[in-house]
Amino acid sequence: MTEDSNIPPSPTAGPDNRHAHWERDLLERLAFVSLTEQRRARRWRIFFKLFFAAYLLVLLVIFTTDFWSGKSLASRYTALVDLEGEISSSGVASADNILSGLRAAFESKSTVGVVLRANSPGGSPVQASYINDEIKRLRKKHPKIPLYAIIGDVCASGCYYAIASADKIYADKASIVGSIGVLMNGFGFVDSMKKLGVERRLLTAGEHKGFLDPFGPIKPDEAKHAQSLLNRIHRQFINIVREGRGETLKETKDMFSGLFWTGEEAVKMGLVDDLGSTSYVAREVIGAEEVVDFTFRENVFDRFSRRLGTAMAQTFASDLLGRAPTLR
Template sequence: MSDDQTRQGDAGNGDQPSGYQSEGDRWTQGPEVTPGKKSRSEAIAGWPGDDAETLRERQRLAQIEMMDHWIGGVLTEQRRTRRWKLFFRLMLIAIVLASLFTTFYSLFWDSPSVAAPAQRHLGIVDVNGVIASDSPANAERIIQGLSRAWEAENAAAVVLHINSPGGSPVQSQRIYAEIMRLRDQGDKPIIAVIEDIGASGAYYIAAAADEIVASPVSLVGSIGVIYAGFGFEEAIERIGVERRVLTAGDNKAFLDPFQPLDDGAEQFWQGVLSQTHSQFIDDVRAGRGDRLSDSPDIFSGLIWSGEQSIELGLVDQLGSLEQLSRDQVGNTDWVDYTPSLDPFERFTRRFTQMAAEALGVSAPSSPMRF
């Protein structure tokens, strides 16, 4: 076989040399291009020498790729949204379950009247913190605790466990009146035990008890009434703000901190404070009786140590809750009859209070404090 025939046979078997281009094949025509990755815009524009059909095919594939990327992004965002919705739903379910648990716990497992011990004990009622309608030391809660301890058959005494700087005159008077009512029945003693501090409205409450016990270093007294405020009338003029207050009644805004307090308004308000102070003094005298000394400083608003209070008749004896329990029941055995606090209720009450303050619709508390 000749060399020409051999070359023709190799070509017929498909063994073509590198760089060979067939004259009739449109895919192999045009300049040789070095293989490499092209950008999306270059891919859409096509390769040099592409005909219209090839270019359309490349554009269609590029559009499909872009659509795949867009769909993938949408699906990712939907998955993220579903995860957040699931998270908030689980949080809502957890809050509802927690509120139900605390409610059932307070109803069925946390009632001292249901599981009161058979042996003699002290019935404790806590007065802890500022005395106010929106605080744990509010009149409704403390009076309910007093009723529970008073009705417990094996409670040898009702003990007001006080650690409070005072607070609302109205709340303090409500608790005082209930203690005096129970005290007049005479079934069991009511004893106030002052821990760190029993001042102002807290001492108002303690004065209704049959007996007051305090530590030698407890702070006792502060029998007085206070009003505190600020005057911003000059500051508001300096910063160029106009105060607009509309009232029906000449003295409706006499305690507005952005208006000056004239002599007549000051005398009137001082009279209100003095009258409230007189009620405070009368109730302390009614509760303590002849045990009070004749010192004029007792009702001046001063605060005393427990040891000084013994000499003034503000306190009956120095001691502690453990010592009182040993004296009354022979051992350190007591039961807390203070109604438990519902955490969910506290959270919702605090949230509502903050929202009302932010909107400017919260009810103002009394400007006077014991």
Template sequence: MRFWPRSKKPVVPVVRLHGVIGQGTSLRPGLSLAGVESALDKAFAMRGPAVALVINSPGGSPVQSSLIVQRIRALAEKHEKPTIAFVEDVAASGGYWLACAADEIIADASSIVGSIGVVTATFGFPELLSRIGVERRVYTIGENKAILDPFKPQRDADVAILHAVQSDVHEAFVAAIKDRRGDRLGDDPDLFTGRFWSGHAAVGLGLVDGLGEIRTTLKSRFGEKIRIKSVSTSRPSLLRRLGLASAPSADSLVGAAYQHMLWDRYGA
């Protein structure tokens, strides 16, 4: 048991991992290793009994999910710090991957947890251009360079290529979850099908370790005098600090709509 000087209260740093994982927009920033690395470094370097992660994410980029998790695990091992994840509204898909970076996962009974799968969403407009009198010209070297073109009819061969990539990503995702959760995972056949559950149900499946919220849990673990210190993952831009804001671009509006769609899948 570690004892703290009477003049100083023990501190648990908290890093919030909130939002869609991957490249964000000016309207809704995304989660990436570049965006959270400095906050993670600072949190794990702080003197204290543990590091807390607050997760609220519907998922996103599997690559950034993996990179963030790897960084958290490297820091936890370097500083020998136990890590506790607290799920707010959603820890789904890549968001659940982030939660698994912690040694323990605590969720609210109504949190959405799971969705261990891979999805690619797009649109098809194979007849649109001909209807409006536009001829589209695409020149490639390599027969597979322009697969899944939304302005061409869908081909089975294109879908097979996409499924092969998705399968590889799914295998890596499942392996990462099994590595972190181990024997705590249940044997439900839907566990890795992309299904999601409430926090209450997730306890029985071994996806989370218990129900609760951050303040009550940390005080019960480390005493009533524990201080919870938030470590920011971002700084506001100069324009925002001056009370100004640039007009959103078309790309940022589309990106924000896409992020909103990901949140809506889980009713968040």
């Protein structure tokens, strides 16, 4: 035996060692492929997360700038503002709320016409006057955007005062329209107090501070003053109607008496231009069938605060101010 025969065989020379090397190489490749796939999957997950975040951001922008503001992605639409319920400074149909909706409607670039949908028995002459004045201002500022009033179930007294300056007024044939007059109401308990043996104790500084006190007999000079006040407001109301309706108005002896009529009769009298609904006016008159609502809406907290404030204000007003003139 030679000297070289004493050298041990190479570790890789045997079939078992060659098999182990092949398995290790395969495992390394599989680990590399798995790592590559994990990296690729991680990149896709990051991509989809970013894409989804961008999608949500776009939706958020759309909803905050268009949906919640009452706007639409359409290039042309009819803007709607609702005048619903009693017109008062503390109610949903206050001048502040109605005017906020009207201003937003006129200022939108996609508005081609505005509809003021009125359904109210009336209310404060001051609030109605604010609405009427702003309608005239907005029409002058935006001469290319018409404003049409649409009467629902009823538009009486202060409601009609508010919408009288619209470009045109529409109603249903069964709508109640009119009641162009002013009232101031209350109660008298003089005889009841005598029967019950109740003595009224009222101290005032000022001859007429207890004006029309319901627990005392009515004073002729105070009744005369109150009637004069009502007459002046009534004349203001009549002038507003004449100015707003113009030559369309066909005056009769009963028109400003406080009576009211159906929409069908109101068309003949010139108080209403034609019969039609909101969708009809949007589609056939304005030419933009899509209607976008710009009406101011209260949230729950605002509604609770308003009712609480109204209750407190009414308590103090009944003690200090008595009854105010009302357009009803």
